[in-house]
Amino acid sequence: MNIVVLIGNLASEPELRHTPAGKAVCEFRIAVSRGKDEADFFSIVTWERQAELCAEYIAKGSKVGVEGRLLHSTWEKDGAKRSKIEVVAHRVNFLGSKRDAHEEIPATTTTDEDIPF
Numbered sequence: 001m002n003i004v005v006l007i008g009n010l011a012s013e014p015e016l017r018h019t020p021a022g023k024a025v026c027e028f029r030i031a032v033s034r035g036k037d038e039a040d041f042f043s044i045v046t047w048e049r050q051a052e053l054c055a056e057y058i059a060k061g062s063k064v065g066v067e068g069r070l071l072h073s074t075w076e077k078d079g080a081k082r083s084k085i086e087v088v089a090h091r092v093n094f095l096g097s098k099r100d101a102h103e104e105i106p107a108t109t110t111t112d113e114d115i116p117f
Contacts, residue, residue, distance in 0.1 A: 002069040004087050007095070008032035010062045011041055016055035026051035030064060043086040044068075050092060057094055065093035 008030035016026045026046045031039040044066055046054050058064060068089040075082050 004066070004068050004070055006030060006032050006042060006066045006087065008039075008042070008064065008066075010058060010060050010064065013060050014055045014058060016051060024048055024051040026054045028054070028058075030066065042066075043084070044089050044092075045071075045086050046089045046092060050089065054092055062094065063096040065091075065095055067091040 011029040011031040014026050014028040016024060018024055024047065028044050029041050030044055031041050033039050066087060066089050068087045068091070070085055071088050072085050073083065
């Protein structure tokens with residue numbers, strides 16, 4: 001079973017881009033508190049409409065809840081093997097916004113069929 005649930009604050013601005021096929025993808029990092037003055041940082045990836053909503057409604061410092069799965073990727077660059085682990089978000093709950101505390105912000109959900117592999 002591959003399930004991840006995190007609550008934290010955005011440590012970077014969301015970066016929205018589109019694949020060559022036109023699918024929206026948004027990436028950002030969150031900081032999750034591990035105790036006093038300690039945090040762990042996680043890379044988050046969202047797709048399609050959820051990606052567009054994340055880019056529109058959250059900013060660095062915003063509090064979010066993320067549900068998803070871990071994805072481990074490996075590749076080779078300049079003869080060196082590289083790898084990364086990121087969270088592919090199925091759901092992002094906007095728990096706070098730096099843009100407007102009174103603005104209504106929708107929760108978003110995707111299914112595995114919406115996420116390209």
